[in-house]
Amino acid sequence: MEITSDPDPVIRPAINKSLSDFTESCSATFIRNGKGQYILQQSQIFENSLLASVALLELANAGDFAANVWNEIPVPKFVIALMAIGATAALLMTYVAVWDARLSLRNIQLLRKERQYLLTIRTQPEKNFQLVHALLEVNRWELGTEIIDRLMMDALMGFGCVLVSTGTFMAIGGANPAVYHGSNLLSGYIGNSPAALGGVIIAVWCFYVGMRAYHHGSAQPDTLSKPLLRQRMYLVQLQSFMSGTTGIVAGIASMLTSTRWYGYVILIPCICSFVVCNYVWRNRIAYSRKSIIEFGLIDESSLMEELEFISRLRLLLRGQTPGRQLIPEGQSAVVLLEIIAKSRLFESLCSRLLRETEIAAVLTGTNGGGNAVTIELSRLIVLATQELSTAIREVAQECIIKDGPSHWQDRERHLVEVLGSYTSCHYDKEGIECK
Numbered sequence: 001m002e003i004t005s006d007p008d009p010v011i012r013p014a015i016n017k018s019l020s021d022f023t024e025s026c027s028a029t030f031i032r033n034g035k036g037q038y039i040l041q042q043s044q045i046f047e048n049s050l051l052a053s054v055a056l057l058e059l060a061n062a063g064d065f066a067a068n069v070w071n072e073i074p075v076p077k078f079v080i081a082l083m084a085i086g087a088t089a090a091l092l093m094t095y096v097a098v099w100d101a102r103l104s105l106r107n108i109q110l111l112r113k114e115r116q117y118l119l120t121i122r123t124q125p126e127k128n129f130q131l132v133h134a135l136l137e138v139n140r141w142e143l144g145t146e147i148i149d150r151l152m153m154d155a156l157m158g159f160g161c162v163l164v165s166t167g168t169f170m171a172i173g174g175a176n177p178a179v180y181h182g183s184n185l186l187s188g189y190i191g192n193s194p195a196a197l198g199g200v201i202i203a204v205w206c207f208y209v210g211m212r213a214y215h216h217g218s219a220q221p222d223t224l225s226k227p228l229l230r231q232r233m234y235l236v237q238l239q240s241f242m243s244g245t246t247g248i249v250a251g252i253a254s255m256l257t258s259t260r261w262y263g264y265v266i267l268i269p270c271i272c273s274f275v276v277c278n279y280v281w282r283n284r285i286a287y288s289r290k291s292i293i294e295f296g297l298i299d300e301s302s303l304m305e306e307l308e309f310i311s312r313l314r315l316l317l318r319g320q321t322p323g324r325q326l327i328p329e330g331q332s333a334v335v336l337l338e339i340i341a342k343s344r345l346f347e348s349l350c351s352r353l354l355r356e357t358e359i360a361a362v363l364t365g366t367n368g369g370g371n372a373v374t375i376e377l378s379r380l381i382v383l384a385t386q387e388l389s390t391a392i393r394e395v396a397q398e399c400i401i402k403d404g405p406s407h408w409q410d411r412e413r414h415l416v417e418v419l420g421s422y423t424s425c426h427y428d429k430e431g432i433e434c435k
Contacts, residue, residue, distance in 0.1 A: 026341050026377035028350045038354045038364070038373060040347055044110050044291035046142065048282060048410070049103040050150065053096045055278035057157040058250055059271050060093035061195050062086075062257065062264055064164045064187035067171035069261045071184065080172050087168035090161045097158030104150040110291055111143045117293050128299055134421035135292065141212065141417070148205045153198050160194035167191050188258035199251025206244030213237045216420030225307050225419060232285070232416050239280050246273040287410040290344075303422070307415040310343060310408045317405055333384040333393035340396060341377055344411060348403040350375045352395050359383075359391055 030038035063086030070079040118139060122132040167186025185191075217233030250270040256263030289295070298306065340349050353375070354360045362383065364373050384392045 026346050027374055028347045029372060029374045030350065030354060032371045032373075038360075040351060041372075043347075044113075044294055046107055046110055046289050046291065047103070048286040048288045049100075049107065050278065050282050050286065051096060051100045051103070052278060052282065053093075054100050054150075054154070055275040056271070057093055057097060057153075057161065058195065058254075058267065058274055060090040060161045061157065061164055061192065061254060062267055062271075063090035063161075064168045064171075064191065064257070065264055067168045067183060067187045068257055068259075069264075071171075075172065083168050083172050087165045090165040090168065094158045094161045094165075097154040097161065101151055101154040101158070104146050104154065107146045108143065108151065111139055111146065114292050115139050115143065121297075128297075131297070131300060131303070131418075131422060134418055135297070137421040138414075138417050141209070144205065144208075148201060152201060156194040156198040156201075160191060160198075163187075163191035163194070189255065192254040192258055195254040196251035199247035199249075199254070202247035203244040206240040206247070210237050210240035210244070213240065213420075215424050218424075225304070225311065225416065228307075228311060228412070228416050229420050229423075232413065233420060235280070235284055239277055239285060242273055243277045246270050246277065250274070285413070287413040289410060289414045300422070303415060303418060306342070307412065307419060310412050310415070313339070313343060313404065314408050314412065317401070317408075333389050333396060334381055336393060336396035336400065337377065337380055337384055340399060343404065343408060345399060345403060345407055346377060348407065349380075349396060349399045352399050352403075353380075353392070356391065356395060359388060359395065362388065 029041040031041055033039050066079050066082035066086055070076065075083075115136065118132055118136050122129065122136070163186050167183045167188070167190075170183035171187060213233040213236040217230050217237070250267060253263045253266035253270060256266065337349075340346055353363060354373075363375055363379075380392065383389075
């Protein structure tokens, strides 16, 4: 599938500006691995890495169902089978909690470095004071999400899974009085208390996120991106309300399950709600992006221009029809390189170019067979006007169609967050405040 042939009404106004800044700074370095292939040098990336299976942690905490409902001696054989299944499932889900916590820690480390960087440069007179504070506010939201909504919840729910699993396994040997009482404690109030505490914490955090989104959505940015901002903030508010409400109800239900069987009935819609909230977050709200330290800061005008440029590209791709191209055949491939450079797809393009034998031979020919090669935009522009024009054009077209949608979606979401924080910042006697 290819893209529409007439870029003038949508793309051309956004790429008419000089590319001197890009040709001087746009480059990518690749390292040769053990298989002789070139891979991109490691970059610092804030990743949308929340695991889908995290939504089932509450289900794992319900693994003590058989132990609590049939809390009797002797234990029926079919109940023993149910206990073994529930306890094993709860124990296995601790791996999911640990795995997700490790992914979250990577993001937290990056965000802390970014925060120190932003705090350092905010006093520099040449920087946009309000924009730096907006980036700090977005960083605080991202950091809070990773620490509270992921790391802390993974720790609480994972620990709860261990307690519930242990108590349920012990219930199998409930004929021993000491084991019986220990099982009741671990699969009862003690084992379910981490989930209840997590529900309260999530509710408080979601209230903050919802109020933050409300303030951002109430801002009046005089740009074409206002609908994007309001749409995103409405979605964040809705997700926060669902997640916070579900957290409270699930916490109460978890405590009820210790002594009341109908607590598990209440947990069923809560588990379904957690799955929906998890899906919405991963696919409609969260994003991946490169570190601000590597990516660099942008000014207010560039923020608006890039956001509108990317939004228009996404709309253009959404309305594409088969058999048509981004630019007419007669035009140079340089136009595609301009679009790729301005939309931050240069590294993806270079990765694809190095997989093409003919192009890779030219790009690495001056490397002398070394273990590293640096590709610059200025070099590609020269090649695109000479012997590799057709080949580069085809690869660039493929890069835009296959890599562009997900990359632009992530970039748009991040820029809308920055815009929301920027437009909600205001000055007072004590300085600047971003809600």
